[in-house]
Amino acid sequence: MTYRKWGRTVRYENGTIVRVEEAGEAFEEEEFRAQPLRGERRALPQVVAPLPPPGDFERIVMTEGVSLHQYGDIAWSEHTRRMHLSVARAPYRLLIDQAGFDVDAALLALFAQIEGRREPPPRLTLAPRVAAAMLPSLIGRIEIAQRAGATPDGKGQPVESLPVTAGEPPNWYRPSYRVRPVRAWFNLLALPFGRLDAGVPRAVARLGGGDVLCVDAGGVFAASFTARRVLAAGGAEEWFPFGAGAWGCDMLLESGP
Amino acid sequence: MIFAIAARDEIWSGGRRLESRLMHGIARQHGDAIAATDDADEALLAACEERMVPARAIAESIDARVRVVVRATREGVETTFTVTIGGVSIVSTPEHIDADTAMLRHCLGQRPTINGEHPLVWHNGSAAVLLHEAFGHAAEHHAPPVAWPEWLHVDAPLAPRRASFSDVPLPRMTHLLASQVNAPFELPEERVDVHLIAGGGYDPVTDVATVHVAIPRFTIRATRAEIARSLRGATGEPLRYPGVICSREGQELHVPSAAPLMVTGPL
Numbered sequence: 001m002t003y004r005k006w007g008r009t010v011r012y013e014n015g016t017i018v019r020v021e022e023a024g025e026a027f028e029e030e031e032f033r034a035q036p037l038r039g040e041r042r043a044l045p046q047v048v049a050p051l052p053p054p055g056d057f058e059r060i061v062m063t064e065g066v067s068l069h070q071y072g073d074i075a076w077s078e079h080t081r082r083m084h085l086s087v088a089r090a091p092y093r094l095l096i097d098q099a100g101f102d103v104d105a106a107l108l109a110l111f112a113q114i115e116g117r118r119e120p121p122p123r124l125t126l127a128p129r130v131a132a133a134m135l136p137s138l139i140g141r142i143e144i145a146q147r148a149g150a151t152p153d154g155k156g157q158p159v160e161s162l163p164v165t166a167g168e169p170p171n172w173y174r175p176s177y178r179v180r181p182v183r184a185w186f187n188l189l190a191l192p193f194g195r196l197d198a199g200v201p202r203a204v205a206r207l208g209g210g211d212v213l214c215v216d217a218g219g220v221f222a223a224s225f226t227a228r229r230v231l232a233a234g235g236a237e238e239w240f241p242f243g244a245g246a247w248g249c250d251m252l253l254e255s256g257p
Numbered sequence: 258m259i260f261a262i263a264a265r266d267e268i269w270s271g272g273r274r275l276e277s278r279l280m281h282g283i284a285r286q287h288g289d290a291i292a293a294t295d296d297a298d299e300a301l302l303a304a305c306e307e308r309m310v311p312a313r314a315i316a317e318s319i320d321a322r323v324r325v326v327v328r329a330t331r332e333g334v335e336t337t338f339t340v341t342i343g344g345v346s347i348v349s350t351p352e353h354i355d356a357d358t359a360m361l362r363h364c365l366g367q368r369p370t371i372n373g374e375h376p377l378v379w380h381n382g383s384a385a386v387l388l389h390e391a392f393g394h395a396a397e398h399h400a401p402p403v404a405w406p407e408w409l410h411v412d413a414p415l416a417p418r419r420a421s422f423s424d425v426p427l428p429r430m431t432h433l434l435a436s437q438v439n440a441p442f443e444l445p446e447e448r449v450d451v452h453l454i455a456g457g458g459y460d461p462v463t464d465v466a467t468v469h470v471a472i473p474r475f476t477i478r479a480t481r482a483e484i485a486r487s488l489r490g491a492t493g494e495p496l497r498y499p500g501v502i503c504s505r506e507g508q509e510l511h512v513p514s515a516a517p518l519m520v521t522g523p524l
Binding site: 035 | 274277289423462
């Protein structure tokens with residue numbers, strides 16, 4: 001079967017605007033082959049260069065893209081936004097990965113107040129952007145579902161709402177035409193359960209080295225934690241571009257060093 | 258400024274091709290704006306495909322997992338092989354692939370024990386990787402100087418480089434050549450012999466270099482100052498290290514590297 005993709009992206013990367021037009025095809029037999037699709041252009045919508053937010057970032061990459069896909073007789077289109085940014089405050093690094101261009105200024109302000117490192121609190125609430133990054137590691141430990149998506153998977157098949165099991169995922173993830181697609185769960189979602197506790201310290205963002213940025217009544221600090229028992233999960237709040245996608249929610253858990 | 262590239266990237270296993278990717282494109286840069294398309298520079302594409310023929314024959318002949326990449330740019334055509342056996346890799350070029358693969362097989366037969374308290378002896382030019390992280394990447398990030406030994410000379414020039422037409426060029430090492438002049442040298446009786454490196458990194462925020470040693474298997478994490486202080490001596494001419502594929506900002510580039518037999522304290 002042949003997969004074809006026509007894409008246009010505009011990327012703001014650390015001060016440089018990069019406009020890319022490309023099209024490619026992949027042949028998936030026993031051997032995987034990929035190559036540019038020469039001579040066959042498709043009309044694609046214009047995309048506007050993203051405007052970087054104010055701030056002193058160590059690294060910032062904002063990408064807006066449109067693409068047409070064809071797998072056999074199935075065709076579909078996509079419009080994506082991705083932002084990756086890191087902010088350095090030695091020895092800490094704040095990491096933000098999200099599907100929109102609005103930067104949470106309050107989060108940046110909290111990071112500017114970081115006071116040092118502490119042992120992880122015994123109970124911790126993960127903010128959606130932290131919980132979403134952890135979801136793949138929680139498969140089999142709490143009830144997780146695949147949530148239906150607006151676009152098909154990498155082989156043109158619909159992404160349907162399903163419970164996530166230990167078995168083989170039904171859908172295929174294809175981040176690029178140059179990469180052999182792999183089976184993956186899409187749009188992971190923790191099914192709500194238990195009771196959240198607004199009084200416990202909150203891990204609001206990921207830091208470099210596997211740490212998290214935590215906030216409690218006593219201040220703002222970095223901590224490294226191991227997730228023990230998950231005590232509660234709230235409703236899905238925001239989709240994050242980790243792997244084939246994950247929905248973030250507030251999540252209460254017992255933590256240890 | 259115009260950058261053009263044609264590259265073919267194939268993965269072989271036990272003489273059978275598993276994957277083959279062709280990439281080509283042209284990027285035109287005006288100030289802080291790059292317009293890139295996957296248009297082909299026909300001369301580069303032909304040069305790439307021509308060079309791939311003998312490279313493919315080499316890859317097919319090796320009983321291992323082999324990634325072969327031919328990159329043709331207006332600066333030249335480069336062929337690299339990454340040979341992986343038992344989870345350990347070397348990176349080589351057509352003229353050295355036989356010797357480097359034999360060296361990999363030889364090293365795999367050695368399973369020395371490790372002790373973090375012993376000095377390290379860096380064989381096969383592997384000290385070039387330590388310096389690649391602690392000296393070269395630090396220079397890319399304009400890190401403040403640390404006191405390297407006077408006997409050590411490191412040539413690691415930076416130039417704007419990019420992996421593909423859609424990438425932003427970054428100041429990257431073109432090569433790293435470490436050499437010694439009148440260095441002290443004494444081979445410690447109690448030591449850990451470092452033969453091959455799996456990978457590494459440098460974090461400009463913490464000034465920490467990380468080196469994952471493949472044979473024997475352990476990881477070093479130390480600041481540049483600690484690494485500089487640990488250098489005890491070296492001997493002989495620089496030895497070509499078979500394998501530095503450097504990844505920064507997701508852009509993988511080959512960095513030819515060499516260093517003499519070197520001794521450091523425990524790291």
